Amino acid sequence: MARTESEHPTELELELLKVLWDESPLPVREVRARLEADANRPLAHSSVITMLNIMHRKGFLRRRKEGKSFLFSPKVKKESVTGGMMGDLLSRVFDGSPSAMMLNLLETTDIGADELAELRKLITQKAKERKQ
Amino acid sequence: MARTESEHPTELELELLKVLWDESPLPVREVRARLEADANRPLAHSSVITMLNIMHRKGFLRRRKEGKSFLFSPKVKKESVTGGMMGDLLSRVFDGSPSAMMLNLLETTDIGADELAELRKLITQKAKERKQ
DNA sequence: AATAATCATCTAAATAATTAAAAGATGCTT
DNA sequence: AAGCATCTTTTAATTATTTAGATGATTATT
Numbered sequence: 202m203a204r205t206e207s208e209h210p211t212e213l214e215l216e217l218l219k220v221l222w223d224e225s226p227l228p229v230r231e232v233r234a235r236l237e238a239d240a241n242r243p244l245a246h247s248s249v250i251t252m253l254n255i256m257h258r259k260g261f262l263r264r265r266k267e268g269k270s271f272l273f274s275p276k277v278k279k280e281s282v283t284g285g286m287m288g289d290l291l292s293r294v295f296d297g298s299p300s301a302m303m304l305n306l307l308e309t310t311d312i313g314a315d316e317l318a319e320l321r322k323l324i325t326q327k328a329k330e331r332k333q
Numbered sequence: 334m335a336r337t338e339s340e341h342p343t344e345l346e347l348e349l350l351k352v353l354w355d356e357s358p359l360p361v362r363e364v365r366a367r368l369e370a371d372a373n374r375p376l377a378h379s380s381v382i383t384m385l386n387i388m389h390r391k392g393f394l395r396r397r398k399e400g401k402s403f404l405f406s407p408k409v410k411k412e413s414v415t416g417g418m419m420g421d422l423l424s425r426v427f428d429g430s431p432s433a434m435m436l437n438l439l440e441t442t443d444i445g446a447d448e449l450a451e452l453r454k455l456i457t458q459k460a461k462e463r464k465q
Numbered sequence: 466a467a468t469a470a471t472c473a474t475c476t477a478a479a480t481a482a483t484t485a486a487a488a489g490a491t492g493c494t495t
Numbered sequence: 496a497a498g499c500a501t502c503t504t505t506t507a508a509t510t511a512t513t514t515a516g517a518t519g520a521t522t523a524t525t
Contacts, residue, residue: 203480204513211482215425229502248484250503255482269491270502283426284441287434290422291442293347294415299442302419303435303452307459309416310423310431317460320435321453327439328449334484335510343512361472380514382473387512401521402472 206259209286214256216240217249222279226265226272229253338391341418346388348372349381354411358397358404361385 210218220235221227227235229250237243244252253273256262263276295301312320342350352367353359359367361382369375376384385405388394395408427433444452 202514203478204511206481212425213483244483245485246502247486247504251484252482254504283437286422286426287437287441290418291438293344294418299438299444300448300452303438303444304455305415305419306423306431306435306438307455309419312431312459314460314463316432317456317463320432321456321460323436323439324449324453324456327444328446328453331446331449335508336481336483338511345513376513377515378472379474379516383514384512386474 209289210256210261210282213242213252214259214261215282216242217252217256218261218275218277218279218282221262221273221275225274226263226267227274228267228270228272230270232273341421342388342393342414345374345384346391346393347414348374349384349388350393350407350409350411350414353394353405353407357406358395358399359406360399360402360404362402364405 216236216239217232220232220239223235223239229246232253233244233246233249236249253262253264253271257264257273261275261277263274265272265274291297291299291302295305348368348371349364352364352371355367355371361378364385365376365378365381368381385394385396385403389396389405393407393409395406397404397406423429423431423434427437
């Protein structure tokens with residue numbers, strides 16, 4: 202037997218989604234150009250088409266014929282993908298404990314003072330909401 | 334051309350690491366048993382050996398001969414792997430903004446009131462540390 | 466000593482992911 | 496109409512990941 206297709210976008214798929222979340226619909230040629238410019242990933246035209254078609258098959262993208270070429274757009278929302286990937290890591294790495302995940306983030310990254318203040322405000326807000 | 338080996342453990346590799354982080358060193362047979370019990374993943378003995386050897390080659394594990402069988406232990410710390418995977422998601426999904434990542438976590442998961450209070454305390458603590 | 470039990474290594478397979486050339490189709494230009 | 500430009504489809508090659516059988520080695524048992 203072998204592995205199963207991931208429900209989340211892979212490395213390259215995410216880069217392509219980022220391009221299209223930023224602006225869409227776009228033709229292949231444009232996606233290719235932005236992938237090189239934004240993600241420093243210069244792929245051949247045919248490689249980009251292959252990936253976009255795979256992503257279409259997987260249900261990540263929408264495809265529409267415009268004249269002789271296809272235009273691609275995201276079918277999945279950024280928030281949904283992001284949330285899914287976070288949830289995946291949350292369950293696989295932190296056994297489903299959001300606070301453990303947060304703690305890790307606090308300890309391993311460098312967050313600015315102003316952002317810390319902002320976060321504290323958000324947490325206070327969240328705590329209030331829970332009370333109702 | 335093709336893809337490159339990930340610097341982070343894969344799905345299955347992480348499950349194996351979890352077993353060994355929990356207790357080590359362990360012989361293959363024991364790893365196999367716990368993988369089935371803890372992760373509900375019943376693999377053939379030879380499959381487990383194959384994976385453990387691959388992980389040894391990748392530098393995730395240490396291997397020591399004890400009598401006729403091998404004992405495996407983690408070579409990488411849990412904190413290091415966790416931090417690496419978090420950092421990966423942080424840069425790939427949230428463009429390196431920890432506060433954006435935190436915000437997502439706050440909004441998409443359900444954190445208990447007591448944990449929220451704990452987190453607020455930690456953030457306050459962190460803010461103080463930054464002042465020095 | 467012969468046999469069984471237990472391990473490891475070798476080999477192999479199937480699917481996923483990534484990259485791209487070659488071939489085919491279609492429309493544009495001169 | 497011929498040729499060029501531009502797209503898509505088809506085909507293929509390579510590495511990674513996951514799973515496991517077959518084979519061989521070593522130790523324990525009868």
